Amino acid sequence: MLKVVICVSGGGTNLQAILDAKSEGRLPDVELAGVISNNRTAYALERAGAAGIPALCISPGDFGDREAFHRAFLEAMQRMEPDLIVLAGFLVSIPAAMVKAFRNRIINVHPSLIPSFCGVGYYGLRVHEKALERGVKITGATIHFVDEGMDTGTIIAQKAVEVLEQDTPKALQRRVMEEAEWILLPAVIRDIAEGKIKIGEETI
């Protein structure tokens, strides 16, 4: 079984896509071992509770400084002993020590076709605002491994989504979720669980 911990900051619709895939039998080799949020009021924590998955809040506000928060976050993660960490709308940048401790075992969902609209300052709704500002006709979502850079890790999967003339950032965000993120994310987790995803010669 692939032991998976999911990190979420907000509503947790990507988490829900994973929970649905699990309950529908599409993730037979996956154990959803925990959900961590940096945000005490994240609805994602309720979704985790409802699904009977251990949920934990580690809030930066509860620690004296960033270092202490990072240390607590890493220690909590190490206690959970995940095989895979999934950042599913997690708005905290991952400390280098955690990247190192879980090299090629952290994946992230980015709501564009990387390298378009990624890097510093591109997160959440902002990504879709920028895509509409540039007037692209095609956008999408990317699942990638997390390394020390910002959206610079190895790309695992991408799916294109057409931009419609009447799209607002919110409408586009919703369609990218429905047509790409919620489809790609459970599929990638399953592929990792089945040993199908390789980095170079290495199967994680």
Next chain:
Amino acid sequence: MLKVVICVSGGGTNLQAILDAKSEGRLPDVELAGVISNNRTAYALERAGAAGIPALCISPGDFGDREAFHRAFLEAMQRMEPDLIVLAGFLVSIPAAMVKAFRNRIINVHPSLIPSFCGVGYYGLRVHEKALERGVKITGATIHFVDEGMDTGTIIAQKAVEVLEQDTPKALQRRVMEEAEWILLPAVIRDIAEGKIKIGEETI
């Protein structure tokens, strides 16, 4: 009739896609008025000749300096009085005076999904090398209006193309042409001829 002049530097496969569309009756409102190349040995010039379209070479080497070349290029273009200029694999950057003289009447084909893999240093095969280096799973092609910047003009159309695991830059270049460029380019020219493509409130 929309009077179209096509600028090409090399083999002219995009030009051929336009010639084919014309001869198959898919561009009824388009007059192919001329082909200009900066390269005397461009096979595109032969394609134009074979199709009975006036073909012209304006080579930078025939002029004392860049300014004189730019002036001759602009003057030749103005004599042809095009409604639309199509850059179809044209490796000369368009002088600002020509952009100004033909504002919103010059379109370019770029072999990626802009803003990925565009800007200075991204042209021809290099674009596909960079896409494979980054490991994207989806690339494509873009048709955009030409402004004073490098690949910064308004996007008219984009089409996604899947990257295959065994792709080389050459194989990927070929598939992006076949699956995107050769389809988009005649379709966009047709839409412009039919007044369907607008910039802001303006129909060109």
